[in-house]
Amino acid sequence: MKSIVIHAAKDLRIEDRPVEEPGPGQVLLRLAAGGICGSDLHYYNHGGFGTVRLKEPMILGHEVSGVIESLGPGVNGLQTGQLVAVSPSRPCYSCRYCREGMHNQCLNMRFYGSAMPFPHIQGAFREMLVADAIQCIPADGLTAGEAAMAEPLAVCLHATRRAGEMLGKRVLVTGCGPIGLLSIISARRAGAAEIVAVDITGFTLSMAMRAGADKTINTRSEPEGLAPYLADKGTFDILYECSGAAAALAQGIAALRPRGTIVQLGLGGAEMALPMSTVTAKELSINGSFRFHPEFAVGVELMRKGLIDVKPLITHSVPVDEALSGFELANDRSQAMKVQIVFA
Numbered sequence: 364m365k366s367i368v369i370h371a372a373k374d375l376r377i378e379d380r381p382v383e384e385p386g387p388g389q390v391l392l393r394l395a396a397g398g399i400c401g402s403d404l405h406y407y408n409h410g411g412f413g414t415v416r417l418k419e420p421m422i423l424g425h426e427v428s429g430v431i432e433s434l435g436p437g438v439n440g441l442q443t444g445q446l447v448a449v450s451p452s453r454p455c456y457s458c459r460y461c462r463e464g465m466h467n468q469c470l471n472m473r474f475y476g477s478a479m480p481f482p483h484i485q486g487a488f489r490e491m492l493v494a495d496a497i498q499c500i501p502a503d504g505l506t507a508g509e510a511a512m513a514e515p516l517a518v519c520l521h522a523t524r525r526a527g528e529m530l531g532k533r534v535l536v537t538g539c540g541p542i543g544l545l546s547i548i549s550a551r552r553a554g555a556a557e558i559v560a561v562d563i564t565g566f567t568l569s570m571a572m573r574a575g576a577d578k579t580i581n582t583r584s585e586p587e588g589l590a591p592y593l594a595d596k597g598t599f600d601i602l603y604e605c606s607g608a609a610a611a612l613a614q615g616i617a618a619l620r621p622r623g624t625i626v627q628l629g630l631g632g633a634e635m636a637l638p639m640s641t642v643t644a645k646e647l648s649i650n651g652s653f654r655f656h657p658e659f660a661v662g663v664e665l666m667r668k669g670l671i672d673v674k675p676l677i678t679h680s681v682p683v684d685e686a687l688s689g690f691e692l693a694n695d696r697s698q699a700m701k702v703q704i705v706f707a
């Protein structure tokens with residue numbers, strides 16, 4: 364079977380790997396769609412991010428859907444031929460954080476396509492994937508592409524949980540890649556009254572409007588665009604910081620009202636500087652948000668019920684043999700939002 368393997372920065376190969384057998388409690392999937400994520404792009408562009416470096420070849424990919432080809436022993440509730448969204452979150456369920464229900468903080472997490480541990484955790488961009496049945500959420504009625512959006516959607520639903528009460532709140536979103544857009548959609552679904560989105564490219568801001576933002580500001584062409592929101596110590600109750608850029612964080616903090624909440628999703632390469640004296644004086648709360656766990660199934664359910672529509676975000680689908688050009692396309696923020704690889 365074909366697998367998409369990263370060896371080093373800009374050294375991405377399509378390699379033949381053996382198909383594995385599903386064990387007890389597992390299923391064999393024929394992969395349907397796989398979304399290219401910002402972290403996949405970090406491995407592709409730089410061979411890692413922050414202190415995380417590739418030390419051995421690694422199959423990329425963690426945003427996938429597939430069709431069940433066969434069931435291992437003891438699997439109930441799933442059927443062959445069924446489309447499923449596959450959660451890349453594989454906690455141990457037994458460490459101290461798992462036992463406290465904080466599965467995303469698992470000490471033994473085996474998240475697909477991650478070079479944080481060594482040996483690296485191999486990813487899901489392969490034609491045939493063995494997964495635990497518990498990772499597979501039935502996605503009947505969705506397209507393969509929508510089902511593969513469950514992962515980034517879950518990231519933003521988790522962030523919305525980390526934001527606290529959303530009903531009637533004024534929200535600022537900085538950074539309008541897929542995570543920014545899905546944050547807009549999640550905040551709106553949770554009851555946000557006003558959502559303003561900020562970025563530095565026109566294409567992503569037009570997509571933010573489609574995703575449901577009330578207003579967008581291009582802070583490159585309009586550096587003073589946020590000025591009206593700075594009056595009376597600031598306007599917004601909640602900031603979703605999705606860019607990982609210190610400048611965006613500082614702008615957002617200036618526009619937050621006293622006792623507002625920062626939800627930090629963006630991960631820059633290095634540690635970000637923070638205007639701490641403003642955080643202190645305005646009594647702001649800082650909530651990091653990292654991955655997800657129960658929110659994955661919630662996202663699939665909301666999509667299946669038609670309460671969240673992610674389809675407009677999928678701007679490109681490329682066949683697996685053209686995966687390399689798909690990665691180059693995903694790098695181009697002037698035209699690509701979510702690029703997905705079509706496996707079958």
Ligand SMILES: [Zn+2]
Pocket residue numbers: 400401402425426514515
């Ligand atoms: Zn992702």
Ligand SMILES: [Zn+2]
Pocket residue numbers: 454455456457458459460461462468469470471472
């Ligand atoms: Zn654990």
